[in-house]
Amino acid sequence: MVQNLSVVGLGKLGAPMLAVFAQKGFNAIGMDLNPAFVDAINEGRAPVPEPGLQEMITANRSRIRATTKMEEAVLESDITFIIVPTPSGEGGFFRNDYVISAVKEIGAALRKKEGYHVVVITSTVMPGSTGGVIRQALEEASGRTVGEDLGLCYNPEFIALGTVVRDMLFPDMILIGESDDKAGGVLETVYRQSTESNPEFQRMNWVNAEICKISVNTYVTTKISYANMIADLCDHLEGADADVVTSALGADSRIGKKYIRGAIAYGGPCFPRDNKAFAALGRSLGANTDLAVATDVINSHQSVRLSRAVAKLNKPGAKVAILGLAYKPNTPVIEESQGLALAEQLLADGYGVSLSDPEALESLSAASLPSGATVEADPHAAINKADIVIVMTAWDAYRQLSAGEFAGKIVIDPWRLYNQGSLSAAENHIWLGWGSKSAN
Incomplete structure (x- = not known):
């Protein structure tokens, strides 16, 4: 043995x-x-x-x-x-x-x-x-x-x-x-x-296992992009709520509940590259892997979708606090960070951007810090100075923020960390739902 x-x-x-x-x-x-x-x-x-x-x-x-x-x-x-x-x-x-x-x-x-x-x-x-x-x-x-x-x-x-x-x-x-x-x-x-x-x-055998590995990740990314596509539709239809729709979809055993909830784009060291590798393999073999290509296109659109939401809520020059740079909670990894991607987009559009994260700030280098962005280790300070707050990573530390801290702020909450009713009760507070036209 x-x-x-x-x-x-x-x-x-x-x-x-x-x-x-x-x-x-x-x-x-x-x-x-x-x-x-x-x-x-x-x-x-x-x-x-x-x-x-x-x-x-x-x-x-x-x-x-x-x-x-x-x-x-x-x-x-x-x-x-x-x-x-x-x-x-x-x-x-x-x-x-x-x-x-x-x-x-x-x-x-x-x-x-x-x-x-x-x-x-x-x-x-x-x-x-x-x-x-x-x-x-x-x-x-x-x-x-x-x-x-x-x-x-x-x-x-x-x-x-x-x-x-x-x-x-x-x-x-x-x-x-x-x-x-x-x-x-x-x-x-x-x-x-x-x-x-x-x-x-x-x-x-070896080759079947190799195909299986990248196929698993490609299938998961397809589910993520599909859920985000539904949420995007719901942004534009009166009375639509992506959570209601995707919850019903997930109840069907042919689909399942995992990874079928609209939020932000996928990132990290595996999902984006595995999806691209799957598409590249298909091209090299003459096989049609356009589904992987479409998944990647929809994923890339999510930063644009968020920046457009910001543009509807406030003009260039407004200050935006991005809470969360790690690609997911409980890791400092910022590879393919959606928070950084959004920061680049907003800075190009003329907004002021501050960045905060409980662990990932140490991963930032001079090369990875978007030009013009500022860093706030304390999320309270970032919120205080902002006109718009966007929660990009579902850290437990962000779940624990009280409604009063967002008073007078516009909050974009893709992960639905906060109770809409409680936040809306905050003075002068505007809450923007994600994938929910009725909440806009």
């Missing part, structure tokens, strides 16, 4: 994976080229911010350690998970540079090791990669052939920043693209020990 695991890449996903494995009784060794990440793990500190991660590392220090040496990680484990970046490259395709580099180092280490070893690609890759360039690089570097003494699996995670630990413990499904039954069986055994939700195991 496998007891020793290694995880290559100790970033936003790799560090939680290492901690979860240790929590479930495995001896987990992490490998990363960044000595700061390695030192953090060895000193019992979380290398990245993620709810629950520090507590899990603290509770399992005896089973967790890290190194900058790939050979050490491979020789002291039976299965190695690779969870390194696969950034978008030309045309929207994912680049395999970091995966290939890791695979070559793993292969070189395996030349010094006897016995069976499983290599698991957890990073998201384009369909055809695992059985193509990745397998080739692994076999050439190791001097082994995938099969009897070397397993190769594609096993992407379905998680979201801010809930990574929970998502790893309670997955709906475990997707395994396997070189053979032996490799897939080893990986399934690991997950049966490390998960708590009795997930459904879907085992298949």
Whole structure:
């Protein structure tokens, strides 16, 4: 039975994976080229911010350690998970540079090791990669052939920043693209020990698993854009309320309630790029993937929709406070931030813009801060100075703001954090509903 695991890449996903494995009784060794990440793990500190991660590392220090040496990680484990970046490259395709580099180092280490070893690609890759360039690089570097003494699996995670630990413990499904039954069986055994939700195991060949991964995210983004399209319609029809419509849609089991509520555009490090990669794959194969293209077009329209709402409510020169830059609550990540996208649009239209967020301000750099925008760490100060307040991220801290703080302000609340009746009672307060013509 496998007891020793290694995880290559100790970033936003790799560090939680290492901690979860240790929590479930495995001896987990992490490998990363960044000595700061390695030192953090060895000193019992979380290398990245993620709810629950520090507590899990603290509770399992005896089973967790890290190194900058790939050979050490491979020789002291039976299965190695690779969870390194696969950034978008030309045309929207994912680049395999970091995966290939890791695979070559793993292969070189395996030349010094006897016995069976499983290599698991957890990073998201384009369909055809695992059985193509990745397998080739692994076999050439190791001097082994995938099969009897070397397993190769594609096993992407379905998680979201801010809930990574929970998502790893309670997955709906475990997707395994396997070189053979032996490799897939080893990986399934690991997950049966490390998960708590009795997930459904879907085992298949590499390419089917690769297609499945980007298809899941593309389907979810389609639902998000569909809900936003309905909300956009409801903005223009008297008496229409998108929440009423989408609640009824979600009651149909063919549709379901998840991700079918109008709000703002999707962002973050996965959804936008996976959707673009799906469309790019279709173009390269001559397959029609226009649905993914349309999803992206509707998503891009949401910033325009918000800026138009602002223009109807106040003239250029008015001050707008944007509350929320993180792409979702409980993470400081601002990749594809809809708050920043809206700020750029409003600044171009001539509005004054201030930005606030409980965690993401530290992620802002001189390059990512929109020219002309100001930053307010205190949301109360941002609200106080604004004519219009737009809540872009559904942080709990924003839910707790009282109605009185919005007195005299126009509030655009895409997430419906606030009770309309309570807010409307505030002196001189105007509340703009989202996806609800009757609330305008």
